[in-house]
Amino acid sequence: MKKVIVTALLAGFLAASAATSASAEDKLIHFNVDGQKIVGTLVLPDNAKKPPVVLMLHGFTGTRDEWKSEFVPEGLFGRAAPVFAKNGIATLRIDFRGSGDSDGKFEDMTVESEVKDALAALDYLSSSPDVSNKNISVMGMSLGGAVSTAVAGRSTIPVKSLVLWNPGINLPAAFTTIFGEKGMAEGTAAGDKVYPAIRLGDNKSIPLRGRFFESLYSVVPAAELEKYKGPVFLAVGTKDTIVFPQPVTAKALLSYHKGPHELWTRPVDHGFNLMEDAKTVDELIPETVRFVKKSIGS
Structure with missing residues (x-):
């Protein structure tokens, strides 16, 4: 019982810290990939020389602040960044090309182009005088989580730890849930042409080239x-209807990982129930910070 109370108090304290950026400096940064500008927000903790840093990678159709709601108006990453800063950890959240304030058209993005953007962000951090180039972690949400696994696996720059929030695990299966079997088949056959994919949940048209569908494989x-x-810290919702079934899929993913890892589960949806309240989000953020701090000492 005491452990539950202490955990709740810690979550409340860190969540309250997220409401203010008084302990952090927000810095707008940019770098180029293939002649296109990528924009990001670097959040630096006060009074910390070359702090450890976490690169945050957003999900499909998202932006660098990540998913927003009336309960999490600053976005999942926007809410997490000041909590990391309060704990002496910097964060860089970027807009992939074609998203947010970065250059490019969304229809031209692929999973591989996002991996390239993220690897370039690691290069930026490794040469930045503001953060430690020996203590860089990577964190991804949804499709950004899938991208994060590729970044961690391919990077020549050491990745200190990896955080995955409801990551894409079987990308073709997840996007079949999003676009349907017909949409996946037609999208994959589109080649270099733009295909007006229809998202089943809201019937929204999302133009994408066939290259995107090919990159899912x-x-x-x-x-x-x-x-x-x-x-690795893997957080999943057991009521996720996009990446499912959980936690079976999460355990299968972790069976391929030979290093230390933690699996964190809650009975919530793909957005950690942020459309209903901020309860799970404000529990997840301090747990993520705890994990990253622990990895720093390892």
């Missing part, structure tokens, strides 16, 4: 994670 998170030996 070229990035296999289990194979990517097998190449990464550092610590």
